[in-house]
Amino acid sequence: MTDASSDPASVPSPGQPAPALSIRGLAKRFGGKIAVDGISLDVPAGSFYGMVGPNGAGKTTTLSMATGLLRPDFGTALVHGTDVWSEPLEAKKLMGVLPDGVRLFDRLTGEQLVSYAGLLRGMDRGTVRSRVPELLAALDLGADAGTLVVDYSAGMTKKIALASALIHAPRLLVLDEPFESVDPVSATNIRGILDSYVASGGTVIVSSHVMDLVQRMCSHVAVVAAGRVLAAGPVDEVRNGSTLEDRFVDLVGGGRRTEGLEWLRTF
Numbered sequence: 001m002t003d004a005s006s007d008p009a010s011v012p013s014p015g016q017p018a019p020a021l022s023i024r025g026l027a028k029r030f031g032g033k034i035a036v037d038g039i040s041l042d043v044p045a046g047s048f049y050g051m052v053g054p055n056g057a058g059k060t061t062t063l064s065m066a067t068g069l070l071r072p073d074f075g076t077a078l079v080h081g082t083d084v085w086s087e088p089l090e091a092k093k094l095m096g097v098l099p100d101g102v103r104l105f106d107r108l109t110g111e112q113l114v115s116y117a118g119l120l121r122g123m124d125r126g127t128v129r130s131r132v133p134e135l136l137a138a139l140d141l142g143a144d145a146g147t148l149v150v151d152y153s154a155g156m157t158k159k160i161a162l163a164s165a166l167i168h169a170p171r172l173l174v175l176d177e178p179f180e181s182v183d184p185v186s187a188t189n190i191r192g193i194l195d196s197y198v199a200s201g202g203t204v205i206v207s208s209h210v211m212d213l214v215q216r217m218c219s220h221v222a223v224v225a226a227g228r229v230l231a232a233g234p235v236d237e238v239r240n241g242s243t244l245e246d247r248f249v250d251l252v253g254g255g256r257r258t259e260g261l262e263w264l265r266t267f
């Protein structure tokens with residue numbers, strides 16, 4: 001994804017494929033709080049794109065607006081050239097979304113939840129029936145296929161939500177914190193699935209706080225703070241010889257605070 005904040009149009013040049021996601025001037029205010037302040041980005045098709053930023057930077061709000069979950073105050077979002085807000089059915093067919101903190105139908109079993117996700121996307125029953133066990137096994141959920149989602153752990157819930165986002169083999173995957181609460185073995189499996197998905201032409205957008213993971217896993221990254229893009233592009237260009245973590249701290253500012261909290265050292 002390149003920073004396109006100065007480019008008001010989102011028309012790809014002739015012969016160029018449309019970006020997997022193209023957002024222009026997305027903005028959202030909650031009461032007096034500006035959560036997203038006019039973000040524009042292009043996510044190239046076939047990229048593994050990381051979105052990083054401090055807590056409250058506006059990542060979830062941006063991704064929610066870009067995927068049709070939260071109506072923007074201003075701005076547009078196109079998925080492979082299809083407008084998310086004026087052609088939502090078409091756009092949503094192209095996307096698999098793992099949202100942050102959205103309630104699942106947790107009185108279903110894992111198997112039922114993923115099956116319904118496929119049927120809701122218009123898939124035929126036969127295809128759903130053949131994909132579900134394969135997907136659950138790949139995410140180490142095979143033994144818990146018949147357990148109600150309400151009884152899943154946090155990491156299992158994350159994985160079943162990921163399976164629901166993958167079942168219809170979308171062209172674009174948008175994953176908000178996909179590795180949060182997930183054990184290292186499952187995280188490695190998920191990475192393997194995502195790597196081969198990207199290698200076969202899919203596009204992944206992940207938000208994460210784990211800089212090391214983003215540096216190793218992603219081809220591109222956007223650093224977001226206070227609702228704006230501070231830097232965006234190929235990971236090696238953005239980090240510019242430093243680690244992504246050091247570059248992030250430089251860009252975002254702040255750094256280590258050691259003063260104060262004396263009472264915490266006086267027990």
Ligand SMILES: Nc1ncnc2c1ncn2[C@@H]1O[C@H](COP(=O)(O)OP(=O)(O)OP(=O)(O)O)[C@@H](O)[C@H]1O
Pocket residue numbers: 030033034035053054055056057058059060061062
């Ligand atoms: N529904 C809401 N109502 C009011 N304020 C909100 C709402 N959703 C988000 N905000 C505010 O918007 C800002 C951006 O929040 P957002 O969740 O997008 O950040 P984030 O970058 O995803 O943060 P984190 O890394 O902590 O998940 C924050 O200041 C947050 O308090």
